[in-house]
Amino acid sequence: MKKYFIYTYGCQMNVHETEKLAGILEEKGYSKAENATDADIIVFNTCCIRESAEQKILGNIGAIKPIKKAKKDLIVAVCGCMAQQKDMAATLRKKFPFINIVFGANNIEYFGEYLDTYLSQRKFLNKVEADKQYSENIASVSCVRDNALYAYVNIMYGCNNFCTYCIVPYVRGREKSRAPEAIYQEVKNLLAMGYKVITLLGQNVNSYGLDGNTDGTNFAKLLETIANFDGDFELRFMTSHPKDLSDEVIEVMAKCPKISKTLHLPVQAGSNKTLKAMNRSYTKEAYLNLIEKIREKMPEITLSTDIIVGFPGETDEDYQQTVDLIKQVRYHNAFIFMYSKRKGTIAEKMENQVPIAVKRERIHNLLEIQHEISEQLFKEMIGKTIRVLLDTENTKEYIGKAQCGKVVKIAKEKPLKVGNFYDIDIIEYNKGNLIGRIN
Ligand code: SF4
Numbered sequence: 001m002k003k004y005f006i007y008t009y010g011c012q013m014n015v016h017e018t019e020k021l022a023g024i025l026e027e028k029g030y031s032k033a034e035n036a037t038d039a040d041i042i043v044f045n046t047c048c049i050r051e052s053a054e055q056k057i058l059g060n061i062g063a064i065k066p067i068k069k070a071k072k073d074l075i076v077a078v079c080g081c082m083a084q085q086k087d088m089a090a091t092l093r094k095k096f097p098f099i100n101i102v103f104g105a106n107n108i109e110y111f112g113e114y115l116d117t118y119l120s121q122r123k124f125l126n127k128v129e130a131d132k133q134y135s136e137n138i139a140s141v142s143c144v145r146d147n148a149l150y151a152y153v154n155i156m157y158g159c160n161n162f163c164t165y166c167i168v169p170y171v172r173g174r175e176k177s178r179a180p181e182a183i184y185q186e187v188k189n190l191l192a193m194g195y196k197v198i199t200l201l202g203q204n205v206n207s208y209g210l211d212g213n214t215d216g217t218n219f220a221k222l223l224e225t226i227a228n229f230d231g232d233f234e235l236r237f238m239t240s241h242p243k244d245l246s247d248e249v250i251e252v253m254a255k256c257p258k259i260s261k262t263l264h265l266p267v268q269a270g271s272n273k274t275l276k277a278m279n280r281s282y283t284k285e286a287y288l289n290l291i292e293k294i295r296e297k298m299p300e301i302t303l304s305t306d307i308i309v310g311f312p313g314e315t316d317e318d319y320q321q322t323v324d325l326i327k328q329v330r331y332h333n334a335f336i337f338m339y340s341k342r343k344g345t346i347a348e349k350m351e352n353q354v355p356i357a358v359k360r361e362r363i364h365n366l367l368e369i370q371h372e373i374s375e376q377l378f379k380e381m382i383g384k385t386i387r388v389l390l391d392t393e394n395t396k397e398y399i400g401k402a403q404c405g406k407v408v409k410i411a412k413e414k415p416l417k418v419g420n421f422y423d424i425d426i427i428e429y430n431k432g433n434l435i436g437r438i439n
Pocket residue numbers: 159160161162163166167168169203204241
């Protein structure tokens with residue numbers, strides 16, 4: 001049997017699309033290889049959100065040259081966001097002449113056809129289409145999921161926001177919501193198959209339905225309907241743009257026990273001047289009001305965020321406002337990045353780019369501050385009882401995840417079942433893990 005190996009970079013959207021690529025390949029009779037060396041086809045499902053991601057991908061593509069040399073029939077395909085960029089297919093082919101197929105982020109569902117064409121012609125295929133929008137067909141592609149408990153479900157594709165640093169709207173196109181009935185059916189099927197945590201995916205899930213592609217169903221209605229499905233499961237979603245997180249969604253989150261009390265709410269910066277330059281469409285004050293409202297309705301909520309340091313024009317004072325904001329909000333987790341120029345975005349051409357040494361100092365400092373806050377918050381969980389899904393076990397302990405994503409370890413004092421939720425008393429915080437005991 002022929003084998004495939006897929007390298008995946010970037011966000012949950014890409015992880016889910018890799019599940020679809022795997023589905024297409026398995027339908028064609030391929031099975032998963034343990035490593036790239038054993039594969040007959042290697043796929044790079046790429047990301048271009050940061051320069052560092054692109055550099056890593058280019059390095060990894062280059063590293064398979066010896067495999068291709070030893071295995072002449074090996075097929076190498078590159079797809080996803082990085083491939084979708086203007087002229088990237090030609091650039092990739094020039095740099096790595098052994099690449100056989102390149103296709104864009106919005107053409108995933110045609111991968112099987114591209115493979116057939118390549119196999120019959122054995123000629124380089126460039127299937128990147130500029131301005132190609134998603135079609136509903138992508139949803140019908142079957143997935144091969146690595147995990148039997150956690151499943152992603154796309155509710156929409158693309159983004160309309162054009163944050164000035166971000167390349168996503170250029171490579172993923174405009175927002176397009178899936179029909180609610182198709183989403184409901186997909187979730188019902190996953191629950192019937194035994195999946196326990198369903199994560200609804202979109203670049204900005206809060207604007208679901210605002211494109212007029214649904215029957216009037218908005219995100220709050222979609223969430224509430226799914227949260228009322230039968231079964232013992234947890235419902236999560238990402239990503240939320242703060243400007244579109246409505247009171248209605250907060251109400252639904254608070255009243256539906258199956259909706260996870262965790263929220264990823266990217267703030268990006270704490271200075272209004274920087275937020276404006278980023279085109280984030282909210283102020284620091286509006287963001288903090290939103291956090292207050294969320295905590296009022298759900299005092300138990302765990303929050304996480306994304307932050308960019310060193311955005312063009314960011315002064316020491318602007319940066320200090322970001323520091324103040326993370327100290328004020330106290331996130332359980334923050335994904336902190338240095339700003340990196342993305343070709344074709346507005347911020348690329350902005351003056352006052354921040355020197356790399358300053359960016360490094362700021363990220364280092366902010367990571368330390370955030371680490372301390374996270375440690376304090378996880379220690380504060382000692383003595384609390386939280387709901388945990390057990391997802392693995394070893395000879396000594398059961399291992400699960402709290403709603404905030406933190407690993408929880410439970411000594412095997414009595415028999416529990418992997419795949420079930422339990423109320424766990426947190427008794428310790430040790431080396432980045434929560435230690436619990438069955439309630
Ligand atoms: S909301 Fe902004 S950061 Fe998020 S994908 Fe859209 S443009 Fe990029």
